[in-house]
Amino acid sequence: MPATIRDVARASGVHISTVSRTFSAPHLVNVETRTRVLACAEQLGYRPNRAARALITGRTFNIGLIVADIANPFFPPLIKAAESQARRHDHHVFVADTNEDAAAEEELVRALAKQVDGILLCSPRMSNSLIEQLSREVPLVVVNRQIAGLPAVVMDVARGARLAIEHLTGLGHRTLALAAGPRGSWTSKEIRRSATAAARAAGAELTVLGPNPPTEDGGLAVADHVRPGVTAVLAYNDLMALGLIEGLQQRGLRVPGDVSVVGIDDIMLSRLTRPKLTTVATPTAAAGRAAVDMLLAHGDDRRTTALVNLQTELVIRDSTGPGPGPHCPADPGDVVAAPAPGVASH
Amino acid sequence: MPATIRDVARASGVHISTVSRTFSAPHLVNVETRTRVLACAEQLGYRPNRAARALITGRTFNIGLIVADIANPFFPPLIKAAESQARRHDHHVFVADTNEDAAAEEELVRALAKQVDGILLCSPRMSNSLIEQLSREVPLVVVNRQIAGLPAVVMDVARGARLAIEHLTGLGHRTLALAAGPRGSWTSKEIRRSATAAARAAGAELTVLGPNPPTEDGGLAVADHVRPGVTAVLAYNDLMALGLIEGLQQRGLRVPGDVSVVGIDDIMLSRLTRPKLTTVATPTAAAGRAAVDMLLAHGDDRRTTALVNLQTELVIRDSTGPGPGPHCPADPGDVVAAPAPGVASH
DNA sequence: ACTATTAATGCAAGCGGTTGCAGCACTGTC
DNA sequence: GACAGTGCTGCAACCGCTTGCATTAATAGT
Numbered sequence: 001m002p003a004t005i006r007d008v009a010r011a012s013g014v015h016i017s018t019v020s021r022t023f024s025a026p027h028l029v030n031v032e033t034r035t036r037v038l039a040c041a042e043q044l045g046y047r048p049n050r051a052a053r054a055l056i057t058g059r060t061f062n063i064g065l066i067v068a069d070i071a072n073p074f075f076p077p078l079i080k081a082a083e084s085q086a087r088r089h090d091h092h093v094f095v096a097d098t099n100e101d102a103a104a105e106e107e108l109v110r111a112l113a114k115q116v117d118g119i120l121l122c123s124p125r126m127s128n129s130l131i132e133q134l135s136r137e138v139p140l141v142v143v144n145r146q147i148a149g150l151p152a153v154v155m156d157v158a159r160g161a162r163l164a165i166e167h168l169t170g171l172g173h174r175t176l177a178l179a180a181g182p183r184g185s186w187t188s189k190e191i192r193r194s195a196t197a198a199a200r201a202a203g204a205e206l207t208v209l210g211p212n213p214p215t216e217d218g219g220l221a222v223a224d225h226v227r228p229g230v231t232a233v234l235a236y237n238d239l240m241a242l243g244l245i246e247g248l249q250q251r252g253l254r255v256p257g258d259v260s261v262v263g264i265d266d267i268m269l270s271r272l273t274r275p276k277l278t279t280v281a282t283p284t285a286a287a288g289r290a291a292v293d294m295l296l297a298h299g300d301d302r303r304t305t306a307l308v309n310l311q312t313e314l315v316i317r318d319s320t321g322p323g324p325g326p327h328c329p330a331d332p333g334d335v336v337a338a339p340a341p342g343v344a345s346h
Numbered sequence: 347m348p349a350t351i352r353d354v355a356r357a358s359g360v361h362i363s364t365v366s367r368t369f370s371a372p373h374l375v376n377v378e379t380r381t382r383v384l385a386c387a388e389q390l391g392y393r394p395n396r397a398a399r400a401l402i403t404g405r406t407f408n409i410g411l412i413v414a415d416i417a418n419p420f421f422p423p424l425i426k427a428a429e430s431q432a433r434r435h436d437h438h439v440f441v442a443d444t445n446e447d448a449a450a451e452e453e454l455v456r457a458l459a460k461q462v463d464g465i466l467l468c469s470p471r472m473s474n475s476l477i478e479q480l481s482r483e484v485p486l487v488v489v490n491r492q493i494a495g496l497p498a499v500v501m502d503v504a505r506g507a508r509l510a511i512e513h514l515t516g517l518g519h520r521t522l523a524l525a526a527g528p529r530g531s532w533t534s535k536e537i538r539r540s541a542t543a544a545a546r547a548a549g550a551e552l553t554v555l556g557p558n559p560p561t562e563d564g565g566l567a568v569a570d571h572v573r574p575g576v577t578a579v580l581a582y583n584d585l586m587a588l589g590l591i592e593g594l595q596q597r598g599l600r601v602p603g604d605v606s607v608v609g610i611d612d613i614m615l616s617r618l619t620r621p622k623l624t625t626v627a628t629p630t631a632a633a634g635r636a637a638v639d640m641l642l643a644h645g646d647d648r649r650t651t652a653l654v655n656l657q658t659e660l661v662i663r664d665s666t667g668p669g670p671g672p673h674c675p676a677d678p679g680d681v682v683a684a685p686a687p688g689v690a691s692h
Numbered sequence: 693a694c695t696a697t698t699a700a701t702g703c704a705a706g707c708g709g710t711t712g713c714a715g716c717a718c719t720g721t722c
Numbered sequence: 723g724a725c726a727g728t729g730c731t732g733c734a735a736c737c738g739c740t741t742g743c744a745t746t747a748a749t750a751g752t
Contacts, residue, residue: 002460002483004738015702020740030700045483049460051397051406052738056707060397062461070441071422071614079416083443092457095416095441097429111438114348114395114708115408115461137348216618242618268417272562272588274620350708361732366710376730398708402737460738 003044012040023048051115062092063295064112064119066105070097072214072239073267074284075122078143081288082120089296091117100182100213102126106134113138118295120288121145125184141295143287145186146307153291153308157187157264158194160280160312164234164262165198165206167278167314173204173232173260173323179222179244180210181236188236191264195234212236216243223247231259231323238263238270238279245275245319256321266315275318283310349390358386369394397461407437409641410458410465412451416443418560418585419613420630421468424489427634428466435642437463446528446559448472452480459484464641466634467491471530487641489633491532492653499637499654503533503610504540506626506658510580510608511541513624513660515548519578519606519669525568525590526556527582534582537610541580558582562589569593577605577669584609584616584625591621591665602667612661621664629656 009016014033021028022037029037040046054060063086067075083093094116098104102125112119118139124131128147134140135150142152168176178195181188192208199206209225212218219240224247226233235241241263245255253259255275263270266281290308355362360379367374368383375383386392400406409432413421429439440462444450448471458465464485470477474493480486481496488498514522524541527534538554545552555571558564565586570593572579581587587609591601599605601621609616612627636654 006738016738017703017740018701020738021701024740028700033700047456047459049738050457051461052401052707053740054707055395055398055401055709055738056740058707070416070425071419073417073419076417076422080443080445084445092454093442095443096439097426097441099426099430108438110393111396114397216614242615246618268562269588269615269619272592272619273615352708362708363710363733364731366708367731370710374730379730395708398737399710400737401708401739402710404737 003041003046005046005048007044008037008041008046011044012037024053054115060115060117061090062094062116063292064109064116065093065095065122066098066108066112066119066124067095067122068098068100068125069214070095072237073269074237074239074265074282077268078122078284078288081285082292083288085289085292086296089292091292091296098125100125102184106130109134109138109140120291120295122291123185123187125182139295141291143291151294151306153287153294153310155187155282155284155287155310156312157280157282158190160264160282160314161191161194161234162198163312163314164264164278164280165195165204166202167316168232168234168260168262168320168323169199169202169204169325170327171232171260171320171322172325172327174325175230175232176204176206177226177230177233178206178208178210179212179219179233179235179240180208181212181214181240183211185214185236191234191236210236212240215239216246219243219245220247223251226259232262232320233259234262234264236264238265238267238277241277241279241319242270242273245273245277256319260320260323262320270317278317278320279315281313281315283312286310349387349392351392351394353390354383354387354392357390358383370399400461406461406463408462409437409439409638410455410462411439411441411468412444412454412458412465412470413441413468414444414446414471415560416441418583419615420583420585420611420628423614424468424630424634427631428638429634431635431638432642435638437638437642444471446471448530452476455480455484455486466637466641468637469531469533471528485641487637489637497640497652499633499640499656501533501628501630501633501656502658503626503628504536506610506628506660507537507540507580508544509658509660510610510624510626511544511550511552512548513662513666514578514580514606514608514669515545515550515671516673517578517606517666517668518671518673520550520671521576521578522550522552523572523576523579524552524554524556525558525565525579525581525586526554527558527560527586529557531560531582537580537582556582558586561585562592565589565591566593569597572605578608578666579605580608580610582610584611584613584623587623587625587665588616588619591619591623602665606666606669608666616663624663624666625661627659627661629658632656 005016005019008019019037022034086093096108105126120141122143142150146152146154209222214237216239220243223244235244241261245261248259255261263277263279266279270277270279351362351365354365365383368380432439442454451472466487468489488496492498492500555568558568560583562585566589569590581590587607591607594605601607609623609625612625616623616625
């Protein structure tokens, strides 16, 4: 069995408290003793038991990261960024997957609560009130959702959706559809709200299809509900967009020839598909970093409920083309639309 | 702050040991007392602190899952399967990403060791000896690597690679290349060994390109090293295959017209790309389940170093086509090659 | 030379639980 | 009526570690 603090104390002839201090407050112990203790510890392969330490200090140096679906390529870049940022602060990250299930979310938060210093809740499907309640049991930072009173990191998908719709109407599309995301998704609501407004502003018609599971299969299924006459579809995310394209092609429709498709997220694979996907890029890595920073800063200025709003951009590739209506010269057709002012915060 | 066992004891007028037993050995406490205690616990929102419990019992009901790269679509299905299997045994899973870094692997194993009952080490990049050493500090199950004396779950990629090569030579390809995986990957070695043997058996030439990072970028870079004359390439995984196809197309080569490409893994997106990827399907979900089962059974019959060898299959899609040589009628061209006997175990 | 500081270490309580053992009140047995 | 057995509960030690406080020795101040 692994060496404990007592073994080290015995081996180096000091009290366990001295060993403890050697690791957690080295300046309090004489340099000679310290080196001796460290040597013994090294030799015995001693490593402090973080869980035991946490029991008394209340700090675990772990953070929890709960996502709806690890298999959604949207999340891995966020997870990786969070992980490396956490490591920079000597923390470890425990990732858990809820399978898009609100009940599993609650269960996991509770299970993790005592084993972490705080939790990053990404794209939660729970109700706001439940999240608020949980946040009283463990520090929480919410990603991709805005809840009054809670620290959050969101991406400006509203702007992204508007840019996407403007891009489509600019290409002459007049009859649009939105393939909505899952029920309970804040992001989906935002997109819907913004896309609807943008379509109205451009004098185009937009019908909402959904809610749908945010997966390829979800997109594939939506293809069957795209009415004739619809010439452009904005999808809740890239995965759905890819599935949608597949489904449309199975129906004999050409993309972008017959129907233009825009995704959201700009997952890595959107660049490798044919046609390459026009999509709204979301700064997922930045979100992961920001969320970790908020969580760890959280301790200092308690309840500084901040909101980080990260900018999105439209990336125009090959899945969108001209529609039946007149082109609008306002769309210059450059590869990336100009970014807006940057990070807003309050 | 959250309620402790002492709060519940006070509220229900019993000793803390009775509260403890109410949760961990209910049959030992009188049914009336039990209901009273449970009522108080419920009302106070008490939940046993798993970390504290672990300190004395030595069981955390957590398991660790260490992967080289969460962003590699190969892993998420494995992670999800492991997670749901673990939950079935009332365990939680902590996922950690090492960024393909051997040093990070060691660090993470050590960090997790005391907080979990065992660790699933997926596609490790560490040396065998280091893994063996770590396995003395914490129960380990290795996935995608075979180490004498350690329980492991592997996929029969050797057979998969052979099937792939036979498929290519059967199509008339005579000059082949293998885009190898990263250094330190057991799987890559297996593939190399088996592919080389299969090529020789078929009288074809096979050159090995690599090692390479197992990513799209890795595949993209390999495209530049595919010599003229090579008409078929087997890639270490689908991600590389996809990148490779992209790179070949950028060089003006057509897939499968000029060069056939086969991947390994059958990640979900291989079905959505153009051309759809011919690939070797690996049973990743089954691997995740099997690994968890081995880890949790591990406690019972200590050191029953088992090896689960999961079968792979060739899935023929659109990225492979006829080569310059004569077709071999042995390849019937059915969609899925017949599976072999199934799961071997010893 | 005597006291006030300071540095280094030991002591022991406690974090939130579990568990072997002992005690107690009943029951049933002979 | 004594005794063993059974069911339930309390006691206290313990898991591995931290930390406020007391203790000691060495150093500085006057």
